[in-house]
Amino acid sequence: MPDYYPVYLNLAGKRCVIIGGGTIAQGKIGALLQAGCQITVISPDATPGIRKAAKRGDVTWLERTYQAGDLEGAFIGVAATNVWHVNREIFEEAERLGVLLNVVDDPDLCSFIAPSIVKREPVTMAISTGGASPALARKLRETLANAEALEWADLADVLAQARRVVKEKRIAIDPERWQCCITRDLLEMVQKGRSEEALELLLSQLQSPETPGMCQDLGKCNTRSCQIRQAAREDKARTTEAVR
Numbered sequence: 001m002p003d004y005y006p007v008y009l010n011l012a013g014k015r016c017v018i019i020g021g022g023t024i025a026q027g028k029i030g031a032l033l034q035a036g037c038q039i040t041v042i043s044p045d046a047t048p049g050i051r052k053a054a055k056r057g058d059v060t061w062l063e064r065t066y067q068a069g070d071l072e073g074a075f076i077g078v079a080a081t082n083v084w085h086v087n088r089e090i091f092e093e094a095e096r097l098g099v100l101l102n103v104v105d106d107p108d109l110c111s112f113i114a115p116s117i118v119k120r121e122p123v124t125m126a127i128s129t130g131g132a133s134p135a136l137a138r139k140l141r142e143t144l145a146n147a148e149a150l151e152w153a154d155l156a157d158v159l160a161q162a163r164r165v166v167k168e169k170r171i172a173i174d175p176e177r178w179q180c181c182i183t184r185d186l187l188e189m190v191q192k193g194r195s196e197e198a199l200e201l202l203l204s205q206l207q208s209p210e211t212p213g214m215c216q217d218l219g220k221c222n223t224r225s226c227q228i229r230q231a232a233r234e235d236k237a238r239t240t241e242a243v244r
Contacts, residue, residue, distance in 0.1 A: 004113060004130055009100075012036030015073055018059075019066045020080030020234055021046030024104050028078050031117070033058055042070055043081075066090060071099045076112075080104040107131030116141035123153035154190050155182060155198075162202045173206055176221040179215055181205045 016032050018025050021043025032039055040058040041050055047063060054061035065174070066086055071077050071093050079090040079101065094101035103109035107130075115126035116137040127140045144150070159182070166173060181202055189198035202238040209216040 004128065006115075006126065006128065008124075008126075009035075009076070011076065013038065015040070016076045016078070017042065017071055017074045018078045018080065019043065019070065020078070020082070020104075021050055021061075021087075022080060022082070023047055024144070025078065025080040025110035026050050028080070028114075029053060029059060037076070040074075042066055067201055068093060071097055071101075074099050076100045076101050076102075078104070079109070083178045118150070120150045120153040122156050125150075151187060151191075152182070158186070158190055158195055158199050158202060161199055162206060166206060167204060169207075171207060171218040174215070174217075174219055174221040177206060177214065177218065180221075 001047070009030065012035065014037055016037040016039045018028055018032075018039060018041045021041060025041065025043070026047045026049045029039060029041075040062060041054070041059050042062045042064065043050075044063060044065055046063075050059065053059045066089070067083065068089070071090070074097075075091065075093055077099050079087045081087055081090075084106075087103050087109060089107060091101060091103055093099075094111065096149060101109070102114055107113060110131070113128060113131050115128040116134075118125040118127065118141050125144065127137050127144070129137050158210050159178075186198050186202060189195070189201070205211045205214065207218070209218060215221045
């Protein structure tokens with residue numbers, strides 16, 4: 001089994017061909033539409049959900065079986081026919097045309113696999129077992145969906161605004177300094193609706209060499225002498241000792 005390279009694709013405006021009209025094919029449509037795909041479904045029959053999507057104009061449904069050449073012009077494809085030799089033909093065409101292809105339940109014929117997704121807007125976490133066990137990927141997704149760590153996603157918009165300001169000013173800031181500034185206090189400000197105040201505080205901490213506890217050199221943090229890092233290490237050590 002290959003080691004897959006994790007990647008997020010920009011599919012806006014790209015053509016996607018889904019071959020098959022069952023529940024699995026239907027399940028692929030929502031995320032692909034959200035990503036901005038132009039979707040064509042090819043199948044002699046289709047679920048009520050696919051039929052409704054076609055009537056709305058969300059997808060184009062070609063009411064027939066797969067034919068050689070159906071992947072022409074596609075950027076990405078999904079084969080969900082439940083017929084092995086047809087999936088194999090689709091795979092061979094995808095390889096010839098250089099089309100990214102997911103063949104449902106057959107990792108050996110896939111050039112990409114679809115991960116399980118945990119989402120807390122605007123952050124997306126993808127989970128994959130490399131095709132070894134979809135059941136395990138689902139279990140991990142369900143376990144992580146309510147994980148406390150996902151709360152940090154609420155800071156995404158403030159961090160993005162700060163990043164834009166820093167880039168516009170062309171200030172070189174050590175990545176470690178960003179980590180020091182992402183604090184529970186900052187998160188609580190945002191969660192209480194004080195985003196503007198949180199942005200102001202974050203920009204001050206990032207840009208001022210006089211920020212208490214942080215390195216005076218914005219572009220090069222000294223993690224060994226950093227008071228914030230030291231406090232974090234001490235907290236971790238106390239927690240570990242308490243658990244023992």
